[in-house]
Amino acid sequence: MQIETIQKLLELNRQFYRDFAAAFAATRRRIQPGVRRILNMLPSGGNWLDLGCGSGALAIEWIRCGRSGSYTGLDFSAELLQEAQNSLEGLATPGLRIRFIQADLTDSNWMRLLSPPDHWDGVLAFAVFHHIPSSALRRKILNQVHTLLKPGGCLIHSEWQFHHSPRLLKRVLPWQTIGLVSSDLEEGDYLLDWRYNLPGHPAKRGFRYIHLFSRQELAGLANECGFQIIEEFESDGEGGKLGLYQIWQSSS
Numbered sequence: 001m002q003i004e005t006i007q008k009l010l011e012l013n014r015q016f017y018r019d020f021a022a023a024f025a026a027t028r029r030r031i032q033p034g035v036r037r038i039l040n041m042l043p044s045g046g047n048w049l050d051l052g053c054g055s056g057a058l059a060i061e062w063i064r065c066g067r068s069g070s071y072t073g074l075d076f077s078a079e080l081l082q083e084a085q086n087s088l089e090g091l092a093t094p095g096l097r098i099r100f101i102q103a104d105l106t107d108s109n110w111m112r113l114l115s116p117p118d119h120w121d122g123v124l125a126f127a128v129f130h131h132i133p134s135s136a137l138r139r140k141i142l143n144q145v146h147t148l149l150k151p152g153g154c155l156i157h158s159e160w161q162f163h164h165s166p167r168l169l170k171r172v173l174p175w176q177t178i179g180l181v182s183s184d185l186e187e188g189d190y191l192l193d194w195r196y197n198l199p200g201h202p203a204k205r206g207f208r209y210i211h212l213f214s215r216q217e218l219a220g221l222a223n224e225c226g227f228q229i230i231e232e233f234e235s236d237g238e239g240g241k242l243g244l245y246q247i248w249q250s251s252s
Helices: 003-026 033-041 057-064 078-087 135-148 215-224
Strands: 048-053 068-074 096-102 121-126 147-161 187-193 206-211 227-235 243-250
Touching: 003 078, 003 096, 003 206, 033 147, 033 227, 033 243, 048 057, 057 068, 057 078, 057 096, 068 078, 078 096, 121 135, 135 147, 135 215, 215 227, 215 243
Parallel strands: 048 068, 048 121, 068 096, 121 147
Antiparallel strands: 147 243, 187 206, 227 243
16 A cells, blocks of 8 residues: 555544544443453453553443453553543542553554553553554554563454444445555445534534455454454444454463
């Protein structure tokens, strides 16, 4: 994928979260069933990094579960991070350090914004990597994540499987909508619209870039980036199949 196309798609998603941060946060007040299932599998302590933490729904659950150690949420959207900070006001966190950092995973220097611990027990990335355009950029970020983990640490992520929903498939748009053609993109790349607006606000239409991962593609990425897939399951949404969850363990 050409760098100009990558930048166009990144800016498309940045613009979406600038324009629809409040509306998006309103649809994410609760964590997904698959995320709750993951929470029930995790140890109660340790140092965890949440990539694409959004408006703080997972941070709130982290507190409610009585976890110890540290939780660091990272997101590029200042608007969503402000929502996250606001959502935690007044909540006590004994034995747990919570912080939020504004950083963009597509900036090669994003890891420099993290402070100790130098290595993490686990990294979470729910509904994040499918917003990263180009296989090369996704591979680069996954290699960076691998360096952050302790030996045997886990990357736990979910990927949107919107093709299981006839309703969502109707929201797929031609690339010409944003001035691109199919040959500019990679296999599995899609453009979807967004139609939810807050009550009392004027209706606006948003666009998002989404990459639809196959299991074969994910298996290849895991192997190339030093991980083993140790568990996976489907959950969420219509028929419980809109999210593919995988647990990758660092092999070194």
